[in-house]
Amino acid sequence: MKHAKTATQNACKLCNPLGACLAFRGIEQCVPFLHGSQGCATYIRRYLISHYKEPIDIASSNFNEETAVFGGSHNLKLGLKNVTQQYMPEVIGIATTCLSETIGDDVKGILREYRKQTAADSGAPVLIHASTPSYQGSHIDGFHAAVRATLEALAEKGAPDSSVNLFPNMVSPADLRHMQEILDDFRLPSMILPDYSKTLDGGPWAEYHRIPPGGTATAAIARSASAIGSIEFGSTLEASKSGAGWLESKFGVPRYHLPLPIGIRESDRFFELLETLCRKPRPEKYQDERRRLVDAYADGHKYIFGKTAVLYGEEDLVISMAAFLREIGVRPVLCASGGKSGLMKAKLGELVGDLEGEGMKVRDGVDFSDIEDETELLRPDLIIGNSKGYTMSRKSRIPLIRIGFPIHDRFGGQRLHHLGYRGTQELFDRIVNTVIEGRQNDSEIGYTYL
Ligand code: SF4
Known part of the structure; x- marks a missing residue:
């Protein structure tokens, strides 16, 4: 008999500042900076490097016992000065960790003071601050907070253009x-x-950057x-x-x-x-991509129609993947996410229709222990999500199709397409081939033609 759970076991979400660091890495000449302890930066770097296979520097204000009690103002200013001298960045993207958020450091006030103190310095970087307490929300909230904070810091009204x-x-x-x-x-x-x-x-670089x-x-x-x-x-x-x-x-x-x-x-x-x-039609090449995709749906339909899947990950990815699965005749019997916007079920309903009538269960705010329990009961044909579902897949002997982030146990996660006709084609081929491979492996006859 199962005991009631008292804690999250293997969360189906990641740390809030991780998402912010990822977004800051997408701004030219920007260094991501964590206001908090060193271990947070190490964990985030480890996670990002393992997926993207690229070196990622993340600076930290390196909290210690004293900073945790009396505040991190001195460390933050010193860290910003060091990063400016060593990297000469255009932008420093600062995300606050659980610790600095809990002690209530007034980061905006500290940055105001620091800007005044360095106003006369040439080449002072733009400082962007995203508030990212990880006990609220997940990596995706940190990601969006960093994007919004970046616009708040940099966007300026100019002459209207057509962009x-x-x-x-x-x-x-x-x-x-x-x-x-x-x-x-x-x-x-x-x-x-x-x-x-x-x-x-x-x-690869000819010289170090x-x-x-x-x-x-x-x-x-x-x-x-x-x-x-x-x-x-x-x-x-x-x-x-x-x-x-x-x-x-x-x-x-x-x-x-x-x-x-x-x-x-x-x-x-x-x-x-x-x-x-x-005000013009799409280029012909996208008409062609769409036609090829429709043709592939027709060709592959017989292999996958009626199959079931457990789907998990970020809420937005799960919602769009569920709509796609219904489009190709696969029934997502469980749509799960560690995120908890409170909107997942309603938004899924808008794209898919009657969830209960479709036999689709929706659960937000769950961990992998919950998803594993559901998977045991539902016994789907496929598991679809990031590589953190591997243990569950191995235990249940149900194949895992890896999508999204993080993908730690396969090569090339950063080169997977998900979006547009092209991304859909890639996903569709992977799903069909996973089903075919399962049938081929289970067959007593080693057939070599479809
Ligand atoms: S303590 Fe908070 S900010 Fe640091 S790694 Fe853990 S969840 Fe992320």
């Missing part, structure tokens, strides 16, 4: 490159924030207030917490809010919006 802002949510570097390619093919001047497609998935090249330029972020609109992905992302929401309320830049474009229906909505914004 578009894209706030893509926490997607892979491969997805970011694909989004940029689409915007370029539409000939839409654009700014993607954040853009870690090079800083976290770049090539203290800060990896790439990222959204500060000048482009400044111009975002003059854009014709902002496209923002993420079903549960509310305007009051989002970058695009802030641009709309402060500068009147219209916010176009969409789910992550996964699957044909949601990708269509994204492309239709782009067509409206630039």
Whole structure:
């Protein structure tokens, strides 16, 4: 008999400042900086490096017993000075850890003082502060807080232009490159924030760079207030917490809010919006991608129709993946997330319809022990989520299809596509092949043709 749980066991979410550090890594010449203890920076670096396979420097104000009691003002100022001297960054992105949030350090006040003290210094970096207590929310909240804080620090009203802002949510570097390619093919001047497609998935260097090249330029972020609109992905992302929401309320830049474009229906909505914004049809190459995807759905349908899946991860990813799975005839019997926006069930219902009628269970704020218990009962054909579900997959002998973040136990997680027709095609092929591989392995006949 199972005992009632008294604590989270293997959380299905990550630390709030981790998301902020990832977003700050997507700003050109920016150093992420944690106001808190060294161990937080080490954990976050370990996690990001293992997924992206790139070196990641994260500075820290290195709290000790004294700082924890009397406040971290001195350490923060000294740390900012050291980072400025050593890295000469344009921007320092400061995220507050659980400890500094708990003792209630007045980071905004400390930064005001520090700016006054260094006002005469040439090359003083822009300081951006995102409040990221990890006992509230998850990595995705830290990510969005950093994006919004960046805009608050840098966006300035200028002469109106014809550009578009894209706030893509926490997607892979491969997805970011694909989004940029689409915007370029539409000939839409654009700014993607954040853009870690090079800083976290770049090539080898002929010479050492203290800060990896790439990222959204500060000048482009400044111009975002003059854009014709902002496209923002993420079903549960509310305007009051989002970058695009802030641009709309402060500068009147219209916010176009969409789910992550996964699957044909949601990708269509994204492309239709782009067509409206630039008043021309999509380039032929995307018509072709869509046609190939429709053809693949028809070809692969017989292998996967009626299969069931347990799906977990960030709420926005789970919602869009669930809609895509229904589109291809797979039933997500459990949609689970460690996140707890309170909106997941309603937003899923908007995309999928009658959840109960579809036999879909939705659980937010859960850990992997809860997901494992549900998986044992539901016995799905597939598990779909990040690599933290591997233990569950191994125990239950149900195949795990790895998506999202983090992917620690496979190579190339940063190059997985999820978005648009191209990303959907990749996901669809992986799902069909996983089912075929299972059947082939279970077959008594070693067949070699389908
Ligand atoms: S203590 Fe808080 S900020 Fe530090 S690693 Fe843990 S969850 Fe993240």
